[in-house]
Amino acid sequence: MKTQVTIIGGGIVGLATAWRLAEAHRDLVITVLEKENDVAAHQTGHNSGVIHSGIYYRPGSLRAMNCRDGYVALLEFCQKYDIAHDICGKVIVATREWERSQLDKIMDHGRENGLQGIRRISAEEVQEREPHVQAVEGIWVPQTGIIDYVQVTQTYARLIQERGHQIKFGFQVKAMTRHRKRWRIFSLAGDVVEGELVINCAGLFADKVVQMTGQNLGGVQIIPFRGEYYNVVHEKEHLVNNLIYPVPNPAFPFLGVHYTRMIHGGIEAGPSAVLAFAREGYSRYQVNAVELLETITHRGFLRMARKHWRFGWDEMVRSFSKKAFVTALQHLIPEIGMQDLVRGGAGVRAMACSIHGELLDDFLILETEGVINVVNAPSPAATASLAIGQTIAKAATRQLTA
Ligand SMILES: Cc1cc2nc3c(=O)[nH]c(=O)nc-3n(C[C@H](O)[C@H](O)[C@H](O)COP(=O)(O)OP(=O)(O)OC[C@H]3O[C@@H](n4cnc5c(N)ncnc54)[C@H](O)[C@@H]3O)c2cc1C
Numbered sequence: 001m002k003t004q005v006t007i008i009g010g011g012i013v014g015l016a017t018a019w020r021l022a023e024a025h026r027d028l029v030i031t032v033l034e035k036e037n038d039v040a041a042h043q044t045g046h047n048s049g050v051i052h053s054g055i056y057y058r059p060g061s062l063r064a065m066n067c068r069d070g071y072v073a074l075l076e077f078c079q080k081y082d083i084a085h086d087i088c089g090k091v092i093v094a095t096r097e098w099e100r101s102q103l104d105k106i107m108d109h110g111r112e113n114g115l116q117g118i119r120r121i122s123a124e125e126v127q128e129r130e131p132h133v134q135a136v137e138g139i140w141v142p143q144t145g146i147i148d149y150v151q152v153t154q155t156y157a158r159l160i161q162e163r164g165h166q167i168k169f170g171f172q173v174k175a176m177t178r179h180r181k182r183w184r185i186f187s188l189a190g191d192v193v194e195g196e197l198v199i200n201c202a203g204l205f206a207d208k209v210v211q212m213t214g215q216n217l218g219g220v221q222i223i224p225f226r227g228e229y230y231n232v233v234h235e236k237e238h239l240v241n242n243l244i245y246p247v248p249n250p251a252f253p254f255l256g257v258h259y260t261r262m263i264h265g266g267i268e269a270g271p272s273a274v275l276a277f278a279r280e281g282y283s284r285y286q287v288n289a290v291e292l293l294e295t296i297t298h299r300g301f302l303r304m305a306r307k308h309w310r311f312g313w314d315e316m317v318r319s320f321s322k323k324a325f326v327t328a329l330q331h332l333i334p335e336i337g338m339q340d341l342v343r344g345g346a347g348v349r350a351m352a353c354s355i356h357g358e359l360l361d362d363f364l365i366l367e368t369e370g371v372i373n374v375v376n377a378p379s380p381a382a383t384a385s386l387a388i389g390q391t392i393a394k395a396a397t398r399q400l401t402a
Helices: 012-024 062-080 097-112 123-129 149-162 203-212 234-239 289-296 299-307 309-320 322-330 385-401
Strands: 003-008 028-034 090-094 119-122 137-141 145-147 166-169 173-179 182-187 192-195 197-200 221-232 243-246 258-261 267-270 341-353 364-368 371-376
Touching: 003 012, 003 182, 003 192, 003 385, 012 028, 012 149, 012 385, 028 149, 028 192, 062 149, 062 385, 090 097, 090 123, 097 137, 119 123, 123 137, 145 149, 149 166, 173 203, 182 197, 197 203, 197 385, 203 221, 203 341, 203 371, 221 234, 221 289, 221 299, 221 309, 221 322, 267 341, 289 299, 299 309, 299 341, 309 322, 322 341, 341 371, 364 385, 371 385
Parallel strands: 003 028, 003 197, 028 166, 090 243, 197 371
Antiparallel strands: 090 137, 119 137, 173 182, 182 192, 221 267, 221 341, 243 258, 258 267, 364 371
């Protein structure tokens, strides 16, 4: 009988993992369980569509290594399967004198992460590349690009289905039991799937699925942070050529609101990073009382909120006040006005928060016998999906051949 592997979550990480496993083994039966009726319904389908270069991440971290390897693998994959993408490069700009020292640190990380061709550029060169930006200095990152991650995920899905593997849509995993090294996985609707190995790629619900596998995360909990976008109106799209990023606040794993040219046309501005009142809370008014209570009573969240209340407050203000959002964007392009932006979509980031009040900075993949849990896969996990998938496929192979 063939070995059965079950992957929970039909986002980019779950499906890249399925594809890497399908490539490596002919003798597996892979089943992906997805609660929605399509792939990429959550983080993957609501992201900025940027192919990250890896310039920001701490050298030696899983984010840095998987971004580097995933970047190369993603571009090869796109060429092979004819997926539109554009390596247009980006500028990171310091708009205030005191931000220059941050540029030094970003350059150091970029060099240590092996990025070729990144360089400091003067205010004049920033303006040659992005004529409407007011900066004191910048960094040019030639590797950064744009892509449609839904299309990438749909391609992984098509490839695994062509190899005879299955994606079960509308299967919301509710509980799991294990007997004689075999899992029984139950859906909310009462269906059952069995398998030897379970891989949890449930994104915003990764911690809940960990609990179902009987593991203890030591108080780590997913905190949902919504990223809201505005669209630049068509008549003002000329204000942005490609990708314009501010210097990020090093205290947080967010990049700050930026301008992004989209692969299918149009310019987005954002995303913010505001606490969501539901794990899938895409609007300001969407509240899930149980999930909100779990968030605001989590000891780690409370510690973080006490320490960073000012950041949280500013983000909340930006969520409700367009004027405050526009002011943040005017730091990069002073001539952008209220009338040049219309509310766009939103995405919710799954950020794992420790009991000590820190958002985990790195990817976190935990492995025990019979289970691999992807606990934390924030940005750049879309860029890095094939590398993360490869890492998990190797761990799965070790378990299946032990
Ligand atoms: C606003 C925003 C902007 C971003 N920008 C970028 C970017 O430009 N570049 C980049 O590289 N990364 C970016 N990221 C990060 C990237 O999108 C995510 O890291 C990545 O999509 C995570 O993929 P995933 O498969 O782990 O999660 P998801 O895409 O969230 O997939 C998880 C899946 O699991 C399913 N699921 C959950 N619970 C269950 C259950 N109980 N039973 C069955 N199914 C379940 C969900 O329905 C979902 O489809 C961004 C993220 C956000 C939110």
